[in-house]
Amino acid sequence: MSTLPxxxxxxxxxxxxxxxxxxxxxxxxxxxxxRVVWKLITTVGSEAARERFVAALIRLANAHGAxxxxxxxxxxxxxxxxxxxxxxxxxxxxxFEFLESCPELLDRSTLGRHYSPELxxxxxARKNWIAPDRLPIPLxxxxxxxxxxxxxxx
Numbered sequence: 001m002s003t004l005p006x007x008x009x010x011x012x013x014x015x016x017x018x019x020x021x022x023x024x025x026x027x028x029x030x031x032x033x034x035r036v037v038w039k040l041i042t043t044v045g046s047e048a049a050r051e052r053f054v055a056a057l058i059r060l061a062n063a064h065g066a067x068x069x070x071x072x073x074x075x076x077x078x079x080x081x082x083x084x085x086x087x088x089x090x091x092x093x094x095x096f097e098f099l100e101s102c103p104e105l106l107d108r109s110t111l112g113r114h115y116s117p118e119l120x121x122x123x124x125a126r127k128n129w130i131a132p133d134r135l136p137i138p139l140x141x142x143x144x145x146x147x148x149x150x151x152x153x154x
Contacts, residue, residue, distance in 0.1 A: 007032065011039045011095050019056045021063035028060070034105050035095035037082040046083040046140070053079060073125040077111055080137045087140030 007027075009017060017023035018036050036056075040049035054075060061067045085102040092098040104110050111120070114132035119125055 007035070011035065014095075015039050018060060019052075021056070021060045023060070025064045025066070030108055031099070031106055033057075033078065034082055034099065037079050038086055038092075038095045038098050041079075041083050041086045046079075049083070050076065050079045071120075071126045072128055073115070073130045074111070074120065076129050077114060077132070077137060081105065081110065081114075084138045084140045 007014070009023075009027075014023070014032060014035055018028070018032070023032070037049060037053055040052055043049070044052065057075060058067070058070055061070055082105060085105060086092075086098065089098060089101040092101055099106060112134075114135050114137055116133050119130060119133045122130075124130060
């Protein structure tokens with residue numbers, strides 16, 4: 001699965017460290033991105049999670065002097081993929097349990113099913129949301145207004 005060391009933070013502590021930009025860059029890997037998005041989705045719903053995640057991610061990047069690294073399409077596409085998986089596995093009690101159910105989310109190449117490298121490398125994709133040029137990201141089955149979601153990439 002992951003070659004990263006175990007995370008010392010539980011889901012709630014990770015959210016606090018992320019949203020206050022106090023987590024170090026060396027402790028915030030792709031796995032932690034996925035964990036944070038899952039926790040936000042299960043707490044506030046998909047749309048609010050995306051807004052909250054983006055704001056906090058930009059704040060964290062700025063705090064670490066990496067504001068030029070933010071990529072709108074990558075960020076939104078991962079949020080959409082995680083939201084879809086969260087709807088498929090609603091009974092998971094923690095982000096660790098969720099990742100055991102969805103190990104493909106730890107594989108950064110998963111996004112390659114939906115996007116060509118050329119599209120993701122474009123300045124337009126970095127600055128703005130671009131729908132997938134390969135497979136659409138599936139629409140999660142929505143059960144509540146908080147979980148309402150739109151089809152991405154169609």
